Amino acid sequence: MIRYPFLQKGATIGVTAPSSGVPPELHGVLKAACSRMKKLGYHIVCGDTVWTQDKARSAPAIERAAEFNHMMRNDEIDFIFPPWGGELLIEVLEYIDFENMKNKWMLGYSDISLLLLAITLKTGMATAHGTNLVDLRGEFSDNRTAMWETVLSTKENESVRQSSSEHYQKEWEFDSPAPCVFNLTEKTCWKTTVNKEVNIQGRLLGGCIDTIRHLVGTSYGCVKHFKEHDIQGDPVIWFFENCELSTTDLRRSLVQMKLAGWFDDCSGIMFGRSPANTPVANYTIEEVYRDLSAELQIPIIFDIDCGHVPPQMTFINGAYAEIELSDGEGIVLQHFK
Structure with a gap:
């Protein structure tokens, strides 16, 4: 539990x-x-x-x-x-x-x-x-x-509901900080690989992929044990954000996670907006998402409010979540059970 x-x-x-x-x-x-x-x-x-x-x-x-x-x-x-x-x-x-x-x-x-x-x-x-x-x-x-x-x-x-932002920050303006720290100027739009409304449920796990990928294969990253002993086999919804990785480095990391079993019994994956995602040899971030979605046969939601491109929601590792996406707007309902 x-x-x-x-x-x-x-x-x-x-x-x-x-x-x-x-x-x-x-x-x-x-x-x-x-x-x-x-x-x-x-x-x-x-x-x-x-x-x-x-x-x-x-x-x-x-x-x-x-x-x-x-x-x-x-x-x-x-x-x-x-x-x-x-x-x-x-x-x-x-x-x-x-x-x-x-x-x-x-x-x-x-x-x-x-x-x-x-x-x-x-x-x-x-x-x-x-x-x-x-x-x-x-x-x-x-x-x-x-x-x-x-x-x-x-x-x-109990449960708590969050909705996607209306605007996000394109870049830091340190010489003219806003009263709320962030300069939120760009229209937020959550996207998906399946081109339709998405509704997924499962236990949230995730973080900055640049760093959490290094838990794979260690005693600190035993997802299988966690699923068997703490969430009684509930599916997992992964949320990631990419700080500095190119598309090919991100792709390698995701494949490693897949091979390590991190995506077994996964109902969906979410990716935050990123200041990185640099294409390599015409391999774009959208293609990375589509490849992973096709391989795992699950929806992938991207450009969500998470990570180094603020603002961001508060995601609880371990909470049971219901994620809805419709017309570019997202709802995250987290149940503390």
């Missing part, structure tokens, strides 16, 4: 950096995000790792893991919220104490999604793929990003 944490108003947020920390020149960004959380009624405890960054990591792997383990075991910390992602979170996995984790949410994306997926697969505890802490530093959040609180405050055996 999936264990669902619950976020209460006034909770204490533990900010730790199991991947990248924040360099000194950007400390103001993190301080602004922490200040915004305090205005929302939360308490903040920042670990040492969030304030340092060198050689593509916040600190040595053992130090990052020790701080994370302490916050996960600490009864005075209710919710783990890293500042952002990074590059080398995979180094900490062997030092993470999966056996003694308290039931509490962890929220993030990008490199953080590797730890999120590993936690859910290893322990059966739900984890949350969604906004970064630093992206909540604005005067307000757009309606989709702001749903993180509602989703994490959903009780066990």
Whole structure:
């Protein structure tokens, strides 16, 4: 059975950096995000790792893991919220104490999604793929990003509904940030490989494919065991987002996942909008999606609100979801059961 944490108003947020920390020149960004959380009624405890960054990591792997383990075991910390992602979170996995984790949410994306997926697969505890802490530093959040609180405050055996965004951000404009951080200018349109309305159901699993693909073949990525012991054979809906991969690198990663059995009993796959997806020798991202859809005989939905092209929904690893797509608009209903 999936264990669902619950976020209460006034909770204490533990900010730790199991991947990248924040360099000194950007400390103001993190301080602004922490200040915004305090205005929302939360308490903040920042670990040492969030304030340092060198050689593509916040600190040595053992130090990052020790701080994370302490916050996960600490009864005075209710919710783990890293500042952002990074590059080398995979180094900490062997030092993470999966056996003694308290039931509490962890929220993030990008490199953080590797730890999120590993936690859910290893322990059966739900984890949350969604906004970064630093992206909540604005005067307000757009309606989709702001749903993180509602989703994490959903009780066990209850459900929460999210709808696709109206607009998304084409590119960052750091010289003219919006009051909600993102500059949402482009019309959102969810698409599919099957050219019709889509309705799929199953347990959500996923993350940033650049990083979670490295769980394949390890003890931290045993999807088969998770399906047999934690979701009683329910089908899986995978959600992915691509940060930097070309179409051929993405294709190789997806084939590897297929060969490893990750897509067995899969009812559908969703892909977020991407700043990458660079075609190689005329092999386009749409063709990657169509090839995979044909091989697995399942619908693929793409350009969803997930990942490095904001805004994004909050997807819960382990939750039972009903996904509907019609006329370019998507509905995600997640059941905490």
